[in-house]
Amino acid sequence: MCRKLSCLAAVLALALLSACGHTEGHYTLPSSSPAPATQAVPTQTPEPTPEPTPTPPPWEPYQFGVPVEESDPVADDSFFDDAVFLGDSRTEGFELFSGMKHGDFYWARGMTVFRVDDPEFKIAEVEGEKLTLMGALGKKSYASVYIMIGVNELGYPAESYGEGLAKFVDQVLAAQPEAVVYLQVMPPLNDAMCRRNNLAGYINNDNLKAFNEAIVRVAAEKKVALLNTAEAYAGEDGQLPEELANDGCHFAYGAYARWADYLRRHTIDRDRYFHSRENS
Numbered sequence: 001m002c003r004k005l006s007c008l009a010a011v012l013a014l015a016l017l018s019a020c021g022h023t024e025g026h027y028t029l030p031s032s033s034p035a036p037a038t039q040a041v042p043t044q045t046p047e048p049t050p051e052p053t054p055t056p057p058p059w060e061p062y063q064f065g066v067p068v069e070e071s072d073p074v075a076d077d078s079f080f081d082d083a084v085f086l087g088d089s090r091t092e093g094f095e096l097f098s099g100m101k102h103g104d105f106y107w108a109r110g111m112t113v114f115r116v117d118d119p120e121f122k123i124a125e126v127e128g129e130k131l132t133l134m135g136a137l138g139k140k141s142y143a144s145v146y147i148m149i150g151v152n153e154l155g156y157p158a159e160s161y162g163e164g165l166a167k168f169v170d171q172v173l174a175a176q177p178e179a180v181v182y183l184q185v186m187p188p189l190n191d192a193m194c195r196r197n198n199l200a201g202y203i204n205n206d207n208l209k210a211f212n213e214a215i216v217r218v219a220a221e222k223k224v225a226l227l228n229t230a231e232a233y234a235g236e237d238g239q240l241p242e243e244l245a246n247d248g249c250h251f252a253y254g255a256y257a258r259w260a261d262y263l264r265r266h267t268i269d270r271d272r273y274f275h276s277r278e279n280s
Contacts (some may be wrong), residue, residue, distance in 0.1 A: 057271070057272070057275065059269055059272045061272070061275065061279065062225070062272055062273060063276075063280075064219060064222075064223045064224070064225075064226070064277075064280060065216055065217070065219050065220025065226060067185070067226050067227060067228035067266075068182075068225050068226065068227055068266050068267070068268050069266075070265055070266060071265060071266060071267050071268070072265075073265045074264050074267060077100065077102045078102060079102075079264075080100065080102040080103040080144070081102050082103070082141075082143040082144065083102070083103035083104075083142060083143065083144040083145070083146060084103060084104040084106065084142045084144070084145055084146070085100075085103060085104070085105045085106070085107070086106050086116075086137065086146065086147050086148075086149065086172075087107045087111065087147065087148045088107055088108065088110070088111040088112070088148075088150075088151060089107070089108075089110075089111075089151075089250065090148060090151060090186075090249075090251070091105060091107035091148060092107050092109065093250055093251060093253075093256050094256055094259055094260070095107070096256075097251075097253045097254075097256040097257075098256035098257055098259055098260040099256075100260045104140075104142075106123070106124050106136045107123070107133075108121070108123035108133070110152055111123065111149060112152045112164070113149055113153060113161065113164035113165045113167070113168045114164050116133040116134050116168050116171070117132050117133070117134040117135070117171065118132060119132065122135070123136075124136035126139045127139070134171055134175065137172065137175050138175045141178060141179070142179045143178070143179055143270075144179055145176050145179045145180070146182045146227075146263065147168075147169070147172065147181070147182065147183050147184060148184040148229065149165075149168075150165070151186065151208075151249060153211070154200075154202045154203050154207045154208060154211065155200065155202040155207075158207070158210035158213070158214050159214075161211055161214055162214035162217060165214060165215065165218050166218050166221065169181065169183065169218055169222045169224060170222065173222065173224070180225060180268060180270055180273050181224040181225065182224070182225045182226075182227050183215055183218065183219045183222075183224050183225070183226055183227070184215075184226075184227045184229040185215055185226070185228045185229055185230045186208055186211065186212055186215070187229060187230045187232065187233035187234065187240060187251075188205055188208065188230060188233060188235075188238055188239055188240045189203060189205050189208055189239070189240055189248055189249055190239050190241070190242060190245045190248040191204050191205055191239065193240075193242060193245050193247060194248035194249060195248075196248070197247040197248055199248060199249055203248075205238065205239065223276070223277045225268050225273060227262070227266055229262055229263075231262075232258045232259060232261070232262040233255070233258060243255075244258070
């Protein structure tokens with residue numbers, strides 16, 4: 001009996017062990033599944049920012065060596081308050097008889113391009129000091145410099161005059177770097193009146209024409225504004241008409257106003273002038 005009970009207990013034990021080894025119906029940890037593949041998002045290349053189109057200036061660049069075109073007249077003569085007029089006895093007449101009462105005037109009878117800084121030819125008094133033309137010019141800053149000079153040099157070769165004028169313009173540019181420099185073509189002479197008044201034989205329109213050609217060349221080379229002031233005085237035959245002349249070289253007192261009127265109607269925009277100097 002005991003043996004039967006022992007055998008039965010052994011059978012039951014084996015059955016229980018067999019049941020414990022079966023996993024069906026029991027909780028098992030979930031296995032980790034592979035993450036879904038990430039799709040690459042294509043990146044877009046940004047459009048380059050276009051360079052801004054520069055705004056063109058409101059004027060055409062000035063071509064040096066070509067006369068400044070006619071402009072609207074200045075509002076009033078206060079435009080010339082910070083201007084200076086340089087020259088010889090023709091500029092003397094301009095100061096005295098043109099009606100221009102604004103600006104500074106430095107001139108001398110007999111002035112030439114060769115004497116503008118001659119220490120023996122002090123022609124102006126500034127603040128009690130006697131100065132050469134260039135010395136006077138350097139005493140203050142100007143917005144505009146007007147140059148007409150050359151009649152007294154007509155006995156020199158045009159080439160020598162051109163060299164002297166170029167040096168003079170260089171000196172002016174160095175002394176007045178912020179100024180618009182105007183180089184003026186000389187008005188014609190009246191040859192017959194010059195001879196009647198016993199002016200030197202070399203004071204004639206043939207020589208003057210060659211000098212004016214030198215003025216145009218210097219204006220182009222030095223990049224300064226050119227004023228064809230001569231057209232305010234030239235008659236149909238190219239001569240200075242007798243009714244506008246005094247002695248054949250200088251103008252009649254009432255004719256100097258033409259010069260001032262011409263300057264009032266022939267100005268160049270400062271920005272245009274300096275932009276053209278820097279970009280030509």
